Amino acid sequence: MSIIVVTGTNTDIGKTVVTAAVAALARAQGRRVVVLKPAQTGVGPGEDGDAQVAAALAGADAVELARYPEPLAPATAARRAGLAPVGPRDVADAARKLATEYDLVLVEGAGGLLVRLDGAGGTLADAARLLTAPVLVVAAPALGTLNSVQLTAEALRARGLEALGVVIGCWPDRPGLAERCNVGELAEMAGAPLLGAVPEGSGGLAAPRFRELAGRWLAPVLGGEWDAARFEAESAPDAVAGPSGPDTATAVAG
Template sequence: MTTAAIAALALSQRRRVAVLKPAQTGVRPGEPGDLADVERLVGAGPTLRELRRYPDPLSPEAAARRSGLAPLGPVEIARAATELDADHDLTLIEGAGGLLVRFDERGNSLADVAWALGAPVVVVAEAGLGTLNATALTAEVATKRGLNVAGVVIGSWPDEPDLAALCNLEDLPVAAGAPLLGVLPAGLGAAGREDFLAGAGRGLSPWFGGQFDPECFAGSASAQK
């Protein structure tokens, strides 16, 4: 949903957008995957490319091993991203499971792709308990590998946030060492295209072309609670 929201805002600004999904796992041939959700929510505007599809809902490396299909390496991913970027204003690369989830038996991951491309990293975090540790670990690894963590987005904000979620609005940027760049509401993926674009605008910061203000959102969320 975060990838689709960023793409929707960029398309609304008449930017040429490409979305690359290097490895789609847990989906069989002919079934809709993540890129189908992007197209459903933003229309036929972006160029969509999927490099590998594995039927088992596992890491790309494990799914490739079990299926007998060819694994995916960072060179192939970086080459595809570079080709797309030559003809687009914005190329979004969506990972599978996290920054260090293995693509192949050598342990190559999305972190290696980001480093090879010099691309900024946006961390998509959960709202509640457990998210601070996962976010901090991701950011620490990214920083040690010389990656630029642009910010963090909460990918699904509950209708009735608990105390942990409310506190995480302040604590997540600290854990990430980067600003809170957006909060997307739960259920946004069920919206029609116009409502999805409006929700993306409200939920993502001006860094993406939206109107999200973390201080205003935190104050509003706390008041509702």
């Protein structure tokens, strides 16, 4: 895979940190990696956006196509700022060009799959369709996530897009009953494998420590060593000890 589109089931669920972890593992394999952010919102001039944060954690490069000051959906933020929006074709053209220079291009969306990029209703899903690229879904583990994951999966299937898998973006150190129960159903709702669980707070780690631990959080298909079956067994509501053990505790503590 030379291009992967990363989407979330919502905003603020760890999408940027998951993108960074995927990038870090690809970099560890010696691959040239760039994080492409089509539209960054809610960040001022001179501040690091999502692409810059992910790239710094992973040791990768970052490209941002547009930036809008207000923390809104890209289409709305562009309109209110009086700036040109970034449409799906702009995203696809940029990703294809970067794919001639890099071994892996990670296209990180804004919020969910169908958040509007422009006034014509273009979305990240439209960009993925133009690219025929697989989509990695980042989900929260908490109550309500199963519905969001299934809706995202249905939207992908309706457009003929491949769901690469689902990653839990912010696994808590002390998961509650809802989180534990949801783990066993996420893959079914997504119609794609569970490919990882990134501990909550991992984005606050120093970059060297982040890169050292990233392989513990993601499955082999993404370059890591994380085992879905083991994680699901340890997460089960009746399990004696949950997966908030050595790996998670170490990651959060740094």
